[in-house]
Amino acid sequence: QFVLTQPNSVSTNLGSTVKLSCKRSTGNIGSNYVNWYQQHEGRSPTTMIYRDDKRPDGVPDRFSGSIDRSSNSALLTINNVQTEDEADYFCQSYSSGIIFGGGTKRTV
Amino acid sequence: QVQLQQSGAELVKPGSSVKISCKASGYTFTSYDMHWIKQQPGNGLEWIGWIYPGNGNTKYNQKFNGKATLTADKSSSTAYMQLSSLTSEDSAVYFCARVRLGNFDYWGQGVMVTVSS
Secondary structure (H helix, E strand, O other): OOOEEOOOEEEOOOOOOEEEEEEEOOOOHHHOOOEEEEEOOOOOOEEEEEOOOEOOOOOOOOEEEEEEOOOOEEEEEEOOOOHHHOEEEEEEEEOOOEEEOOOEEEEO | OOEEEEOOOEEEOOOOOEEEEEEEEOOOHHHOOEEEEEEOOOOOEEEEEEEEOOOOEEEEOHHHOOOEEEEEEOOOOEEEEEEOOOOHHHOEEEEEEEEEOOEEEEEOOOEEEEEOO
16 A cells, blocks of 8 residues: 655745645556545535546636656646635545545645 | 535544434435545545445445444435444544545535544
């Protein structure tokens, strides 16, 4: 069973671009799909990216997902950061069960 | 529209059990896995297990074997999770969530369970 490691927090400025990382401890990051969830305080998570790079209907195209094989990580990129993007972000994959990263708190 | 409506907050005593519910609507309940996820205050998400309401098959995170029991009632489109032998470590928000296209596409609003004497 592998671990997904995310930075605890990241601070960005309005209008800037931020890349959130999710590093897989063992095995190939490309072996299993990675999903990304956004969670605002006191709310349920919502999907921002699924299957590595797919964006659900209604998610702004400022959000994109990718795989970086050189660092064995999944990346969530947020362009033109807005105040409403201030939230916690969790990556998730699966092995014999569902695995979540520890989450990154993003502050503007 | 798809909705997952969970039961209300629970205040329970150590050593007791609690059963929380997740009523599904807006889709065919028996066709999708229903998962349960734990979130302790200020912490991340922890997967508990899933149930396939179509046939009642379940799978658990080993950590929750003996702690959580998942069931589903097809007649009312409701999934249940029972937590037993509760301790303060079980105080958390518990979410149900549906899986589609390999991700949790719909979540319940969460149920806060507080274990306190």
